[in-house]
Amino acid sequence: MDTFDNFQSEYGGIGDDDTASIISGYTQRTGAGPSKLSLNAADALDLDALSIADDHVANRRSELANDFAGGLDDDFDVNLEDNGIGVDLPEYAYCGIHSPASVVKCLVCSKWFCNSRGNTAASHIVNHLVRAKHKEVVLHAESPLGETTPECYNCGSKNAFMLGFIPAKSDTVVSTLCGYIKDISWNTALWAPLIEDRSFLSWLVTPPSEQEQLRARQITYAQINRLEDLWRDNANATLEDLEKPGVDDEPQPFSKDAYQYQNIFGPLVKIEADYDKRLKESQTQDDVVVRWDQGLNQKRIAWFNFPKLESGEVRLAVGDELRLRYHGDSHHAWEGSGHVLKIPNSEYLDEIGLELRRNDGVPVDCTHGFSVDFVWKSTSFDRMQLAMKTFAIDEKSVSGYIVSHDLEPTILRTQMPKRFSAPGLPELNHSQMYAVKSVLQKPISLIQGPPGTGKTVTSASIVYHLAKMNPGQVLVCAPSNVAVDQLTEKIHATGLKVVRLTAKSREALESSIAFLTLHRQVAAYTSHTELQKLIQLKNELGELSQSDERKYKTLVRNVEREILAAADVICCTCVGTGDPRLSKLKFRTVLIDEATQAAEPECMIPLVLGCKQVVLVGDHQQLGPVIMNKKAARAGLTQSLFERLVLLGNRPIRLQVQYRMHPCLSEFPSNMFYEGTLQNGVTAPERLRKNVDFPWPVADTPMMFYQNLGQEEISSSGTSFLNRTEASNVEKIVTKFFKAGVVPAQIGVITPYEGQRSYIVTYMQYHGTLKKDLYKDIEVASVDAFQGREKDYIILSCVRSNEHQGIGFLNDPRRLNVALTRSKYGVVILGNPKVLSKHPLWHYLLTHYKEKQCLVEGPLNNLQPSMIQFSKPRRALNKSMEQFRRHDYSDAEATSGAPVLNDARRASTSAYESGFYRTHDPLGYIPSDIQSVKSSASGLPHFGTAAPFGPSKQKARWLDVAGVPGGTDASSVSGSQFEHNGSIVFSQSDRIRRRNSFTSMAGTSDIGSMSAYDYKSQDSVIDADDSESQYAHSVQSGVTEF
Structure with missing residues (x-):
C-alpha cells in the first residue's frame, strides 16, 4: 500500500506549482465557507491508511477489463462482456448501488453514481464525469463524512479532477490549498489527488462490497456510453429507453453507386454537424471580466480571459466567431458577435481579443457580468x-x-x-x-x-x-x-x-502570403479609381453610408471576378x-x-x-x-x-528521399512504416551540430529515450492526462538546450495529451530557471497539431505510466510515426519503458534505442544506460497489427457494408469493431509472416513487399504477385536501378543478429548507412487484446477550415 512517504519519494518532492491542478483539497460544507475538514475517531479514518491507490476491491473488478485506453474522452472506452443480470434498481444510477458511503451525486445533473468499477475500467462516477464533462460532486448526507462537497480551501474551485489533499500538522485534519497561491508554506510533496486510478480514494468514497456488486445491475460499458448519449438530449432517459427501436441504429457504411454514395454520406455529415453544434453550444463561459479597446478601424475590441481555453477543455482559433452577452445591472441587456483577433500564447498575450462586428450600444463602461458563447456555423x-x-x-x-x-x-x-x-x-x-x-x-x-x-x-x-x-x-x-x-x-x-482566397473572417490576419490574397489584390487594384476612393473613405471613417456601401460591394464583386478570371492558380x-x-x-x-x-x-x-x-x-x-x-x-x-x-x-x-531528419532519426520510421524505402537526402555531418553541448548518450547519434517512472494523472479537464515528472524533466531538457545555445524557435515540445500540453506550458513559466520569455517562445503542441511541421529539436512526452490501464492512443502507429519524424537535428523521448514495452510497436522502438545505447536514466548531467527490463509484449508485432491489415480485400469488399474476413485469423474474437478494419489501416502493408531482409538504412525489419520498386504492376487487386499487401507504384522511376527482392516473409524463429554490410532495396547505398540488425518476432503471444487504439484527435475548433 502506497503511503504518503512512498508518494513523496516517488514524486521527488515537487515544489510549489502555480497551476490549477497542483495543490487543492476538499472542505465540509458548513454554511460558513471553505474550511479544514476534521476527522474524528468516530469516522474511523486513519491518516496512515489514506492510500494513493488502495481500492483493492475495485481493482479486482478492473482486472477483468481490457487495458484502459487514454485521452480526450475516448480514453475511457472499453468494450466488455455483458453479464446479463437485470434487476429493478433506481433509475438514477448505472448499477443501482445506493449505499450512502459508496455513492456520489453529480452537482451538475443531480444524478447519483457509485464508486465501483463494475464491468468498466473506471468507477461509475468517474465514467459519468468524463463522459458528461461534469466536474462537481457532493457526498451523501449519511456517508461517514456527511454531505461534503470537495472544494478548494483557497479559491473555492469544485473541479474534482484537480482537487487533492494534504494532511495538516494535526493527525486528524486534512487541510485544503489552492494551486494559485504562493505565500503559504505547505509541504506540497505530500499532495495527492482525490481521484486515483480512475476512482475516488476509498477513504473518501468507500467502494461497494463484493456482495453489493454481485447484487447490482451488471451494466456494460456500451450501455453506459449509449445512456450518456441519451442524457444529452433527454436528461430523464433510462436504461429501458436503450431498448426502444432506432435508438442505437448505426449509420450505413459507404456503397458504390453515386446516388447511394450521397444517401450514405449525407446522413453521416448530418450526424457530425449535429454533434459539432451541440459541442459548440455547450461551451459557454459565464462570469467573464472584459476590458475594452478600439482598433484602427474604429471597431470595438473586447479583451478577456477564457478559463475553459486555459484548461484545454475547448479549442479556439483566430477567425472563430464568438458571442459576447451582458446581463448585469449597470446596463440594459446586450449581446454582440465578432471574430477572434488574438488568442493566448500568441505575441505574449494571456487574453482573447474579440473584434465586434457592430459598435451600436456596446456597454463599454461595464467590465463584469459578461458571458461568452461559441457561434456555431453550418x-x-x-x-x-x-x-x-x-x-x-x-x-x-x-x-x-x-x-x-x-x-x-x-x-x-x-x-x-x-x-x-x-x-x-x-x-x-x-x-x-x-x-x-x-x-x-x-x-x-x-x-x-x-x-x-x-x-x-x-x-x-x-x-x-x-x-x-x-x-x-x-x-x-x-x-x-x-x-x-x-x-x-x-x-x-x-x-x-496566384490568388489566395480566404474566408471573410480571416481577411484581417497577417501572413507571409497576405499580398496574394484576393482582398489584398482588390485593395491594390489601382486601375479602378472609384473603388480606391471608397476603400480610402471606409478606412478613414470605419463605415460607409448605405448608398456608398452598396456601390462599394458591387465594385468589389466586379473586381474580384476580374482578378479570379486572370489567375493561373x-x-x-x-x-x-x-x-x-x-x-x-x-x-x-x-x-x-x-x-x-x-x-x-x-x-x-x-x-x-x-x-x-x-x-x-x-x-x-x-x-x-x-x-x-x-x-x-x-x-x-x-x-x-x-x-x-x-x-x-x-x-x-x-x-523516396527525405531531406529533414538526421539519418539515425529516419532509420526506424523508414523501416517500420515505409518498408525501408526512404533514402536520406542529407548526410549525418549535415545534421549534427557539434557546437550544441547537449548530453547525447552517443555523441554522433542525436537521439535518446529518457526513462521517467512518475505516474500519470487525470488532468483538470477530466478528459485528458498529465505526468508531472515528465513535465519537470521537459523543463530541464529545454533549459539544457538553451544553455547550449539553441534558441526557442528551434525547439518543439509535443505530447499526445492536451492535459500534459497545458501543464507543461504553465510549469515552464513558473519553474523555468532562465528568463520566462524564453519559455514563452517554446512551441508546446499536441502530436496531432504538429503533423506537417518540423523543428530542429523535438522533445516528446509520452505521459502514460500506470499499472493496469494501458497506453491509450499512444498505441496508434500513425501517431507514433508523426511524433518520431518532426525533428531535423535531434529528438528526446520521455516515457516509462516498463509500461510502453508491453505494446509491441513501442517494444521495437525501445529495443532499437537500447541497441543504439540511447536508452538512458539518471540526471541530465550524469546519464547512464538504463538497466530496466522490458515487459513482455502482450502479442507479437505481426499479431498485434493484424487488425490494421486488409489482406484479401477485393474491390467490392472494400466498399461493402461489412468486411469479408478471408483470413482465418481475422475472424477470431477481437476488441475491435467490424468497421474498424476498414476505416483504420495505419499499417496495411504488414504481411502475415515476417522475415528479416536487408535495409537501405538499417537492419530493422521491412514490413511489406518489394514495392515500390518490385516487379508487380497489377492494379486490379490490392495484392502484389507474392500475395502480400502492396505498397506504392514507382517501378518506373527515371534514372534509378533497383534490385528485385522477391516476396518478403518473416519467420517466427528469426533472432536479432548483426551484419557488417548490407545491400539496400535500391542497390548498394552509402548514404546514412548504419550497422544493421534484425528484430525477431515474439516467440509467444498473449491472447488478450491490446487496449483499444484511439484515433480521435485533440478537439479542434470545428471539423474544417475555410
Missing part, C-alpha cells in the same frame, strides 16, 4: 451536403473513378515537358520527377509523401506544369489554412499568377472552394494537398466544380481526418478519400 457542413448532391448528378467529372472499382484509368494524351523541375524551385530528385511525369498523364493520381520528402515542392511543380499544359485554371486546396499558405508560397515562386481550403465567388468558375484540374487529413465529403467540394483531372497528395501512414462523432466515424467518415482509393486498387506514387 457553412462547412452545408457545402459538403451540396457537393455530394451535385456529385450524384454530375456525369462529366471524375466521379467514375471515385465510386467505381471496375473503371480502369485511361492515359491522357498530353505533350510532356522537356524539363520536369519548375523555375524558382529546387531541382527534383528521381522519385519526385517520376511523380510529376506520372500525374500529367492520368485523370486521377495519388502521391504519398512520407515526412520530409518534399511533397510541397513536388505539388508546386505539378501545378506549374498543369497550368502551362492545360487551358483554364488550376484549383489548389487543402483541409487547413496552414497547408494552403505553404503551397501558395511555393507556387508563387514559379512565376504563375486559385488556392483555398477544401471548404473554401464552396465560396459563392467560385460558383461560376469551372476547374478542369484540381490538386488537393494533405488529402489524408480531410474527410471524404470535404474533398468532394472542390471535385464538383468541373474537375476532369485530380491529384491527391498525402500520407495514409500519418494521422487522418478529425471526426468527433463515433457513429459517423465507425460508418466510414474517418476514412479519407485517399485511403479508400488505395483500397480500390489505386497505388500511390511514393516520394
Whole structure:
C-alpha cells in the first residue's frame, strides 16, 4: 500500500506549482465557507491508511477489463462482456448501488453514481464525469463524512479532477490549498489527488462490497456510453429507453453507386454537424471580466480571459466567431458577435481579443457580468451536403473513378515537358520527377509523401506544369489554412499568377502570403479609381453610408471576378472552394494537398466544380481526418478519400528521399512504416551540430529515450492526462538546450495529451530557471497539431505510466510515426519503458534505442544506460497489427457494408469493431509472416513487399504477385536501378543478429548507412487484446477550415 512517504519519494518532492491542478483539497460544507475538514475517531479514518491507490476491491473488478485506453474522452472506452443480470434498481444510477458511503451525486445533473468499477475500467462516477464533462460532486448526507462537497480551501474551485489533499500538522485534519497561491508554506510533496486510478480514494468514497456488486445491475460499458448519449438530449432517459427501436441504429457504411454514395454520406455529415453544434453550444463561459479597446478601424475590441481555453477543455482559433452577452445591472441587456483577433500564447498575450462586428450600444463602461458563447456555423457542413448532391448528378467529372472499382484509368494524351523541375524551385530528385511525369498523364493520381520528402515542392511543380499544359485554371486546396499558405508560397515562386482566397473572417490576419490574397489584390487594384476612393473613405471613417456601401460591394464583386478570371492558380481550403465567388468558375484540374487529413465529403467540394483531372497528395501512414462523432466515424467518415482509393486498387506514387531528419532519426520510421524505402537526402555531418553541448548518450547519434517512472494523472479537464515528472524533466531538457545555445524557435515540445500540453506550458513559466520569455517562445503542441511541421529539436512526452490501464492512443502507429519524424537535428523521448514495452510497436522502438545505447536514466548531467527490463509484449508485432491489415480485400469488399474476413485469423474474437478494419489501416502493408531482409538504412525489419520498386504492376487487386499487401507504384522511376527482392516473409524463429554490410532495396547505398540488425518476432503471444487504439484527435475548433 502506497503511503504518503512512498508518494513523496516517488514524486521527488515537487515544489510549489502555480497551476490549477497542483495543490487543492476538499472542505465540509458548513454554511460558513471553505474550511479544514476534521476527522474524528468516530469516522474511523486513519491518516496512515489514506492510500494513493488502495481500492483493492475495485481493482479486482478492473482486472477483468481490457487495458484502459487514454485521452480526450475516448480514453475511457472499453468494450466488455455483458453479464446479463437485470434487476429493478433506481433509475438514477448505472448499477443501482445506493449505499450512502459508496455513492456520489453529480452537482451538475443531480444524478447519483457509485464508486465501483463494475464491468468498466473506471468507477461509475468517474465514467459519468468524463463522459458528461461534469466536474462537481457532493457526498451523501449519511456517508461517514456527511454531505461534503470537495472544494478548494483557497479559491473555492469544485473541479474534482484537480482537487487533492494534504494532511495538516494535526493527525486528524486534512487541510485544503489552492494551486494559485504562493505565500503559504505547505509541504506540497505530500499532495495527492482525490481521484486515483480512475476512482475516488476509498477513504473518501468507500467502494461497494463484493456482495453489493454481485447484487447490482451488471451494466456494460456500451450501455453506459449509449445512456450518456441519451442524457444529452433527454436528461430523464433510462436504461429501458436503450431498448426502444432506432435508438442505437448505426449509420450505413459507404456503397458504390453515386446516388447511394450521397444517401450514405449525407446522413453521416448530418450526424457530425449535429454533434459539432451541440459541442459548440455547450461551451459557454459565464462570469467573464472584459476590458475594452478600439482598433484602427474604429471597431470595438473586447479583451478577456477564457478559463475553459486555459484548461484545454475547448479549442479556439483566430477567425472563430464568438458571442459576447451582458446581463448585469449597470446596463440594459446586450449581446454582440465578432471574430477572434488574438488568442493566448500568441505575441505574449494571456487574453482573447474579440473584434465586434457592430459598435451600436456596446456597454463599454461595464467590465463584469459578461458571458461568452461559441457561434456555431453550418457553412462547412452545408457545402459538403451540396457537393455530394451535385456529385450524384454530375456525369462529366471524375466521379467514375471515385465510386467505381471496375473503371480502369485511361492515359491522357498530353505533350510532356522537356524539363520536369519548375523555375524558382529546387531541382527534383528521381522519385519526385517520376511523380510529376506520372500525374500529367492520368485523370486521377495519388502521391504519398512520407515526412520530409518534399511533397510541397513536388505539388508546386505539378501545378506549374498543369497550368502551362492545360487551358483554364488550376484549383489548389487543402483541409487547413496552414497547408494552403505553404503551397501558395511555393507556387508563387514559379512565376504563375496566384490568388489566395480566404474566408471573410480571416481577411484581417497577417501572413507571409497576405499580398496574394484576393482582398489584398482588390485593395491594390489601382486601375479602378472609384473603388480606391471608397476603400480610402471606409478606412478613414470605419463605415460607409448605405448608398456608398452598396456601390462599394458591387465594385468589389466586379473586381474580384476580374482578378479570379486572370489567375493561373486559385488556392483555398477544401471548404473554401464552396465560396459563392467560385460558383461560376469551372476547374478542369484540381490538386488537393494533405488529402489524408480531410474527410471524404470535404474533398468532394472542390471535385464538383468541373474537375476532369485530380491529384491527391498525402500520407495514409500519418494521422487522418478529425471526426468527433463515433457513429459517423465507425460508418466510414474517418476514412479519407485517399485511403479508400488505395483500397480500390489505386497505388500511390511514393516520394523516396527525405531531406529533414538526421539519418539515425529516419532509420526506424523508414523501416517500420515505409518498408525501408526512404533514402536520406542529407548526410549525418549535415545534421549534427557539434557546437550544441547537449548530453547525447552517443555523441554522433542525436537521439535518446529518457526513462521517467512518475505516474500519470487525470488532468483538470477530466478528459485528458498529465505526468508531472515528465513535465519537470521537459523543463530541464529545454533549459539544457538553451544553455547550449539553441534558441526557442528551434525547439518543439509535443505530447499526445492536451492535459500534459497545458501543464507543461504553465510549469515552464513558473519553474523555468532562465528568463520566462524564453519559455514563452517554446512551441508546446499536441502530436496531432504538429503533423506537417518540423523543428530542429523535438522533445516528446509520452505521459502514460500506470499499472493496469494501458497506453491509450499512444498505441496508434500513425501517431507514433508523426511524433518520431518532426525533428531535423535531434529528438528526446520521455516515457516509462516498463509500461510502453508491453505494446509491441513501442517494444521495437525501445529495443532499437537500447541497441543504439540511447536508452538512458539518471540526471541530465550524469546519464547512464538504463538497466530496466522490458515487459513482455502482450502479442507479437505481426499479431498485434493484424487488425490494421486488409489482406484479401477485393474491390467490392472494400466498399461493402461489412468486411469479408478471408483470413482465418481475422475472424477470431477481437476488441475491435467490424468497421474498424476498414476505416483504420495505419499499417496495411504488414504481411502475415515476417522475415528479416536487408535495409537501405538499417537492419530493422521491412514490413511489406518489394514495392515500390518490385516487379508487380497489377492494379486490379490490392495484392502484389507474392500475395502480400502492396505498397506504392514507382517501378518506373527515371534514372534509378533497383534490385528485385522477391516476396518478403518473416519467420517466427528469426533472432536479432548483426551484419557488417548490407545491400539496400535500391542497390548498394552509402548514404546514412548504419550497422544493421534484425528484430525477431515474439516467440509467444498473449491472447488478450491490446487496449483499444484511439484515433480521435485533440478537439479542434470545428471539423474544417475555410
